[in-house]
Amino acid sequence: MGDASRRFFVLGLMIFLLGGLVAYQQARVSTGQRPVILKVPGLLEPRVLEEPHLERYYRYCGHREPIPLPAGVKWNWADKEEMNLLFPPAEGWRITREEEHLVIIQEVDALCPADAPRRHLAVKDGLVAIYQGPAGSLGPLMRVTNLKVASLPPSWREKIENDQAEFNSEQEVLEALDSLDEFRP
Structure with a gap:
């Protein structure tokens, strides 16, 4: 039985080393490519960790101004689905990333308060x-x-x-x- 155990041990060691060699070779061949990440729905969805910058964009004059979080909305590290519920695109909201910050912009067909009386x-x-x-x-x-x-x-x-x-x-x-x-x- 000692001889059979040794054979299984050597065979297992060879399979382990061969697997390591294949993984090393695969990593060398695929440099520069992004890894494929399999995502199971409902498990560990990516969440926004930083509080976003909210802005209102006035289409008539092209100005942007910061705005506070809408009433009743609490920032709680929302995922993409929750963000779309809080800031629906049908109401003019657009979610973008600018200079490493999450920016949520509401586009309105109006002039900004500074330009409206002009x-x-x-x-x-x-x-x-x-x-x-x-x-x-x-x-x-x-x-x-x-x-x-x-x-x-x-x-x-x-x-x-x-x-x-x-x-x-x-x-x-x-x-x-x-x-x-x-x-x-």
């Missing part, structure tokens, strides 16, 4: 129009006046056509339009 003049169908937001923004059309751009003095016409007729408030726009009343047809 106004600018632009041309619409040959008439002077008032738009909400700074010049060059995609803010909504407030109203179209009955002032023809062609009847304005060259300095005002250039300002309006070159997106330079910008005002900080509705009141400033009304004062500027009052000064242009003499050019109404």
Whole structure:
């Protein structure tokens, strides 16, 4: 029996060494490739460990501002599924990674609070129009006046056509339009 035990021991040792050699060779051949990780659903799902940065992106002006966690939401190391429930893409939420930080952005069709009170003049169908937001923004059309751009003095016409007729408030726009009343047809 001693001879048989020794044979099994030597055979087992050879299989072990051969397995180690195969593993070493496989590791050398597949350098640069990412390992394949098998994932069993429900077991050890990857979780976000750091608290994300929340931001709101205003499409009309292109500005971003930090926002607090929505009311009732507690940060508890959520996984991807929980993140999609907390921040649904249908409500404009987008989850990205920027500079090693998790960033959750809500995109809204609006101007940021700083740009919302601003106004600018632009041309619409040959008439002077008032738009909400700074010049060059995609803010909504407030109203179209009955002032023809062609009847304005060259300095005002250039300002309006070159997106330079910008005002900080509705009141400033009304004062500027009052000064242009003499050019109404």
